[in-house]
Amino acid sequence: MSAIIQLDHLCKDYEVHQKEPGLMGSLRSFVRRKYQLVPAVKDVSFEIEQGEIVGFLGPNGAGKTTTLKVLSGLLYPTSGHARVLGFTPHERKADFLKSITMVMGQKQQLAWDMTPSDSFLVNQAIYDVSDADFRRRLGELTEMLELQPVLNKPVRKLSLGERMKCELAGALLHGPKILFLDEPTIGLDVNMQQAVRRFVADYNVRTGAAVMLTSHYMADVEALAERVLVIDGGQLVFDGNLSALVAERAPNKVLKLQLAHPVSPERLSVFAPVRMMEGLTAELLAPRGKVAEIASRILNDVPVADIAIEDMPIEEVVGRLFQRKPPIEAVREAAK
Amino acid sequence: MPSLKALRAMLALHYGISLQYRAQSVLWMINGTVPLIMMLIWLQLAEDGPIGGYDATTFAQYFLFMFLARQSTPTWVIYLMDRGVKNGELSPHLLRPMHPMWHYASEHWGELMARLPIILPMVAIGIAIADAWSWSLLAHLPAFVLGLMMAWLINFAMHVTVGLIAFWSDNALGYDTVIYQLYIMLGGVVVPVELFPQTVQSILAWTPFPYVLDFPVRVMIGRIEGIDVLAGFGIQLFWIVALGAFFTWGWRKSLKRYAAAGA
Amino acid sequence: MKYFKLIALFIRATVQVQLEYRSGTFGRAFANVLSSATTLLLLWAMFQQVSSIGGWSFDQVLVLIGIVTTIDYVVEIWLYPSLSKITTYVQRGEFDVLLVKPVPSQFLVTFRYLQVLDVLGLLVGLGIIGTGMYRTGSLEFINFALLAVFLVAGLVIIYSLYLALSTLAFWFTRIEEVASMIWLHSTAGSFPVAAYPPWARLLFTFVLPVAFVTNVPAEAATGRLSWEWGLGGLAFATLALCGATWLWSLAIRNYSSASS
Ligand SMILES: Nc1ncnc2c1ncn2[C@@H]1O[C@H](COP(=O)(O)OP(=O)(O)OP(=O)(O)O)[C@@H](O)[C@H]1O
């Protein structure tokens, strides 16, 4: 089977008008308005297969939301093509819209003054969900997301997180085959973040739905996605396995030392760059191939109470990708 | 096109919402009292005899049913579209397998269901006070209701078409006032269209405006009869189709410019 | 002096925002002219059927329409933008920000938003008044002077009413709908009060005082103002302003003591 999401050289520009500050600036822009095309996504291509969960990472303003909006048919591409389930998204065919869902932050698909149940019933009718399916799915969602206490409260009285959970539930009631989740865990407490992750993973296993997920919480991505796409400044900078990303972008491992006596950082930096030094704990960066050798030299030379060898935390690996600095420089800065 | 079940669910939802905002209904009623104020003026003017074929009873009937027609057809859809485009509130509606206009329309219908129970007694009381009841009104009722439903569609189609400006310019609300003025002023709310000078009437006949308010009201009070009623329905239908087609074309063009602001 | 400077600053800020939304500015100007044109068309149509309304001739009603138009625009570009924010401040609890400023709060809420860009409508209104005065042959200095006085008095009444209604927001939350009742003056006030049945005349004199707001200035402009109505208008304006200011200070006192 071929990919169910295909993105082919997508570009999306936004039109924004420029304004200089001050009254004169306002006046000038009133008379002659200058428009500028801001490229948000530049030549991005990828494919996603059925059943995949893909993490979509990138710093603020990288173009993640824009890409998801094109894939869900909200935006027309400036150039390039998108195909999702064999449909062209922006044509917004009813069959297409019934097979996808998009969850965006606090976008209100819930009626503010009514209860979530009221809105769910409307969704059921709009998406032609049979009563049996509706009851089953709502039951599952209610249990996993602990919705019972909030189902019959007016939405405007719900807390941020409660509202987010209901948004998520409302977006899944029609059993979509593709989930576009734009920061679905934003505003949730740690327990609920885990519940949402479990739910998404479970949904993916049971239905074989494809999931595309953006999040600034690395834990979401680690828990859910094997494959990640990294976008920065509108360009795709990485597409592959999360572990490959770590291997490629984090050539160093972290040597964690627990020292027996205080030692000056200079003395440690002889072996490898010092990443962090606080009292009796220190962290050194050792290239993958030479970890063992460096470790044994340190053990011979320095009073070490305990030693551990770890991978770089994913946050840092990805964070470093965004900084677009050669890793070595970043290391030097950290050492200072 | 949503299923009937979906329509019913949306209506129930919006009816529920409107019931919570009774205060807003009061606002509509206050803003919609222009026909009542004009009735007072014209009744006073007609004390010395009929004006242009309208005697006091006709004026009372005309403006009371004008009040009802005015209260049954208002629309704030340009405001909704403007906000939808500016803040991206249109996005969730675009993601549904249904034209967003169904959502907006059902919002209006739900609100109407909450408002009519206040308006209808007011009209009845008005008729009683003005002593303007006649049994022939009952015979015209079905045609009046049909005319009003078509009028609602014309007015809605007119407004959503103007609302497309929201996609092209940063503030469509200014144009909301324009279309609103035409709908009120040329619809007969202030001066019955039959009392306009002949030239003005014949120009107006080429526009949809007299078919939104004046036409159904005149059918109700028996000032349009027989074959002319059918002809009027035909013209109403024409406007619905023409405006609807124009809107559908414009919607497709405009949607390309939607920037889905937010999030 | 400081207050004039503040007003200038407020205007500047508002204009800057308005310039941002330029087609909105065009749209509003277009709507204003169009609405005046249709109003005049309707008035003309009415006078095709009758020779006077409430004893007023076409030209006299023309002056009245000019005054309604003028007042309407002042409401639209000044009173509504500024005073309608009161309910928002209260609902969002942003009022404290105003109270800590070393300027009377009533001044701040009154002059904060002056959308001077929309003056076109004002010119249209004044133009209609001028035309009506010319056609009734009342272009005399004394009439202009009286018109100015009673137009200001009318504005003061509208301002006071609006301020008072908005001030109720401190006690009742969803008041903005009621406050928008203020727009009724432009319909009801477009006709001589004498054209209404007697019970409505009382209503329009003392409850929604369009008699003082629009009728009296129009009579002044056409040299027909009786001294009773003139004095009544000035008295009503003074009372309304004092009442609204008193209500405002009461609301502020209540608010500060409640929130501390
Ligand atoms: N409606 C819009 N009009 C103009 N520019 C926009 C619009 N929406 C987004 N942009 C710009 O496009 C770029 C990409 O935005 P996008 O929302 O896709 O970023 P993102 O990767 O989702 O960021 P975040 O992590 O902050 O959500 C940004 O520079 C943003 O300022």
Ligand SMILES: [Mg+2]
């Ligand atoms: Mg985003």
